[in-house]
Amino acid sequence: MQKEEKQLESSLADITAKVADIKNALASFLYKLENEFATLNWPTMLDNFALISSNMNSLSRVLRGDKIPALRNFTLFPVLLSPDTDQELAKLTEGRLFMCNHEVVPDYLRTKPETEVEDKINQLHTKANSITSDNAQKQLNNLNKITSNILDIINSYREEWDNDSKQKTQQPQTSSQSETNTLIAAISMGKGLRLQSQMPQQSQQPSPGMQQQSQKPMPVGKMQSSVKTTIRAGSAGHPYPRP
Amino acid sequence: MENTFSVGLKNNIAPQQEYLLQGSIVDLHRDVLLHRLRGLCDNADKQPETFSDHEMVFVLRGATAQQNPVLFRVxxxxxxxxxxxxxxxxLGTSEIGDKNRHTLVRACFDVACSNNVVKFLNEMGFRSDHEYCVKGYFFHKGRMKVTVSKIYRMVQTGTPDGNTQEAMTQSSLVELSVVAPAGQEQIADDMKNFAEQLKPLVQLEKVDQKRLSVQ
Known part of the structure; x- marks a missing residue:
């Protein structure tokens, strides 16, 4: 028993320290919210939340630790209630509580939920008990189905997003090597640009009848024939024939 | 050659070289490229300049097959x-160069002329080889010139208007070029850096035109 008490004594110091940490974190956060709300940004907010949350975590770790005896096995009861101001108490609570009277004690030493809350809990309990096991099973299955459906939806969306982001990194095809080559060949050597004037020329040679057929849709062919005659005339009567 | 250069110099036609990188962009993504170029190039506050040209290529073939034909682009x-x-x-023959040089290099003479140049060339014995229309956008950054243009085939010779043209491809040609006096290798590095900024939208490369003619 002695040993347990000692343990309690030492662990209480730990707990008080942890609680003080949380209190300080909360206080500084509140101070910031009240005085620096104009300059406060989201990352700082998150930092504060993280700090508080980590303090809470370490407190619950201490409470769950082996060194602490199960606190629920200890009972705490008020020995003396007085309606007078207690300076010592005010000092201990840093001015938050001035007297230990009938009004505050039920709040501070409460071990059961408030009556309204308790009523609500009881209601829920009776409601839960009134459901037959078949019904409960059915509802459970339904819930499972819904959650798995939602999970599927979320997963498919995630896949979609993953694909989207992949596509963004991959970049769509914005240029084509073959088209580059076609264009460059065209402007540098006239490849594909000259083709039209050559085609009718070739079809012209085998049969003269073809020429008339191709006259209307391909005016180029028509022009070609006139060029041909001028060349013939020119080569005969030109004063400076080319070698 | 020495002689041609000195004549050229006398007439204020300096021997220039064109440094060239080429690529293309699919029409669907052309606006993205234009937007990027507008941000990268000079005069970002203005709308990009457009141009619409008709190019006629004239050729003078030698008497024998061994002689290379001479080409002029009007x-x-x-x-x-x-x-x-x-x-x-x-335009001279393009030199592809080795890996250390990042761009094509070719001799380049540009001369402004009067509108009877076609007649003059015909009189000289030049014959029209092919022609096309080129329409697009023009940017410059320092002395670098960037054009994004579509090449149109002419259905009817000599009269370039909207009805007689058809686009060669579903892509626009992208050219990055600098015309500078010979021997300025630094410019090729600048162009390479600029081309890097357009990746992966456009791959501007030195394209061997001789290789293309074989295909």
């Missing part, structure tokens, strides 16, 4: 159509 602006400015350009 270009006139179709924009505005009533007062076209003409110029004639001679």
């Amino acid at each position: 270009r006139r602006s179709l924009d505005p159509p009533d007062d076209p400015s003409w110029h004639i350009r001679y």
